[in-house]
Amino acid sequence: MSDPDGAADRSADDRTDSSAGTAAAEGADAGALSREAAVDRLERLVDAVESERMPVPVREVWVFGDLALGLDPIDRLDVYLTKDVLMRDAPERDEEFFEAYGVRGVGKSVRADWADEHPEYVRANANGHVAPEKCLAAHLLEGDDRRKSGDGASIHLEVCNASFEDNVTQRLRGARMREDYTQLLDPRGVCLWVDGTRSDEAFRKLRESAFAMPTLSDALEMLGMDESEAETAAKEVHAWRDDQEGVTIRGDVV
Structure with missing residues (x-):
């Protein structure tokens, strides 16, 4: 995936998702985010990835969901x-950070020099081990914790070591095997940045609502589901999204 513009264009098909559109319209009164403001937020996020030291190396940034569909306003920004x-950083400093912050894995799972500079963004999982996806969210979404009170659009961050397109396939397989469609990754995504190259064209098209996307159920049929399963899966995904508030994070390793 060396061409972000091409990747963004290939991810677009037909238009529009009526279920998501209804949800966005209903959420506007509760304090949604305009399309322009959402794209601005994404640009700041990509700026940070490009110019700032991250807790782990970042290779791709995508947007999917409401904003990729061209809705305005949106209830939820999915990144x-x-x-x-x-692989190799400063594992010998693990004990030092554990004594200072009570967290294991700094210098192994996240960069030690990043933690030196941003101790306020160090986050751990329930087992007390540093969580790269939570550290990324803390760094990139600083200031958005206020969303938890409901004043504005929710922001959801998916973090994985696999590319977006590869993980769409992996998550589809896992969701069908477990019969848990909430684990699906919405395949209707737009590539914004990859390996140091930003897609200005993708940002322009987002601002203009110029991407043509299928409904979620149609997109899932394109990935191999039959019509009935695709409709059931789409309903479960939309219901799960409607239940999410504030800043949410999901990280996995493929």
């Missing part, structure tokens, strides 16, 4: 980051 697994 996907492809990260690299940190």
Whole structure:
């Protein structure tokens, strides 16, 4: 995936998702985010990925869901980051950070020099081990914790070591096997940045609502579901989204 513009164009098909559109319209009164403001927010996020030291290397930034569909306003901003697994950093500093912050894995799972500079963004999972996806969210979505009170659009961050397109397939397989369609990754995505190259064309098209997308059920049929299963899966995904508020994060390793 060396051409973000091409990747963005290939991800677009037909238009529009009526279920998501209804949800966005109903959410406007509750304090939604305009399309322009959402694209501005994405540009700031990509600026940070480009110019700032991240807790782990980031290779791709995608947007999917309401904004990719061209809705205005949106209730929820869905962002996907492809990260690299940190292979070699400063494992000898693990004990130092544990004594200072009570967190294991700094220097192994996230960069030690990043943690030195941004100790306020160090986040751990329930087992007390540093969580790269939560660290990325803390760094990139600083200031958006106020969303938890409901004043504005929710922001959802998906973080994985696999590319967006590869993970769509992996998550589809897993969701069908477990019969848990909430684990699906909406395949209707737009590539904004990959390996240091920003797609200005993708940002322009987002502002102009110029991407043509299928409904979620149609997109799932294109990936191999039959019509009945695709409709059931789409309903479950929309219901799960409607239940989400504030800043939410999901990280996985493929």
